[in-house]
């Protein structure tokens with residue numbers, strides 16, 4: 001058996017076209033959705049991601065501003081910039097690219113972003129909204145993973161989903177979203193005893209650890225849906241996920257590749273959130 005590929009690049013393109021159509025309609029009503037992207041420092045990967053976000057905005061008809069600062073920007077100066085963007089009516093979403101330099105407290109930064117503009121869905125309020133089933137911005141990566149799972153047409157109701165990883169940005173919100181979709185959810189992590197005994201029972205596995213080969217073929221039930229959030233480098237320096245793709249695709253029913261799976265969906269869902277934020281400003 002060979003798994004069917006879940007193509008995140010194709011799905012993200014489709015979502016971005018839908019965003020473009022809705023953004024055009026909103027712009028015609030006098031509200032062009034606007035995103036502010038803040039990058040502090042010179043991290044090469046982060047520079048690529050913010051460039052891709054700005055480009056994705058332009059392609060979908062969203063207006064964006066990119067603010068780049070040197071790595072020695074003070075936390076106070078960054079908070080001041082965020083406050084200015086909070087009160088700028090042409091900006092509907094504010095995003096501070098992570099990771100930040102070590103002298104800046106990321107939680108303080110995130111909490112300074114107005115909840116109404118927290119399109120990364122990282123704030124305590126957004127997390128609480130998700131926890132409570134209230135409307136709010138969903139964090140882009142787990143939101144994208146849900147869209148990838150939906151695209152398989154596998155009904156999550158009553159299914160066993162195993163999330164490997166418990167980060168605030170992926171693992172925990174992922175578990176809540178799967179729960180909301182009526183799956184039975186297990187969260188595994190670094191202290192989990194016998195990870196394989198859990199994953200072997202799973203109909204859906206989301207691997208979000210940040211370490212390659214966390215999930216191998218012997219750990220997967222035949223036919224399972226496997227979503228790989230990892231972004232690592234193999235011995236040849238090639239990008240790879242947390243899943244042993246070549247092995248697991250022989251067993252799984254569906255699988256996301258890296259690259260071309262979850263990554264592109266993160267940016268697509270950022271556009272969805274920014275558009276939704278702008279739509280909320282209409283009377």
Ligand SMILES: Nc1nc2c(c(=O)[nH]1)N[C@@H](CN(C=O)c1ccc(C(=O)N[C@@H](CCC(=O)O)C(=O)O)cc1)CN2
Pocket residue numbers: 049095096097098099120140141239258259260261262263264265266267
């Ligand atoms: N404020 C935020 N910071 C960070 C986030 C985030 O959602 N908000 N997520 C990551 C980085 N990230 C977006 O910011 C991101 C990472 C990867 C991709 C992506 O498309 N990856 C490609 C491969 C790219 C490559 O070749 O290097 C893929 O998987 O196909 C998009 C967005 C951390 N920081």
Ligand SMILES: [Mg+2]
Pocket residue numbers: 110111112113114115123125
């Ligand atoms: Mg807040």
